[in-house]
Amino acid sequence: MADLVEGLARNARAIAETLGQIDGAEVLNEVVFTQVLVSFGDGETTRAVTDAVIADGTTWMSGSGATDALLRDLDAVAAELEAALEAANPNE
DSSP: OHHHHHHHHHHHHHHHHHHTTSTTOEEOSOOSSSOOOEEOSSHHHHHHHHHHHHHHOSSOOOOOOOOHHHHHTHHHHHHHHHHHHHHHOTTO
């Protein structure tokens, strides 16, 4: 299992390195596990790139819906996640 995880992390670091060489792409985090945060300029362009990649089907990626308003209301986000967890595990 450790080899699998390290391989996935190594691949993520390689993807980040490659993305960092593309004009207009900016890797926003130090890749220490398997998550690469990348921006393609503004939010609209980043969403358009993400949508196009997903539509192509070769690669999967998700976009972040995080906004300043969401980040300011972390208690509401935590409450929503807690409620979803409780709904997913009703017997616990």
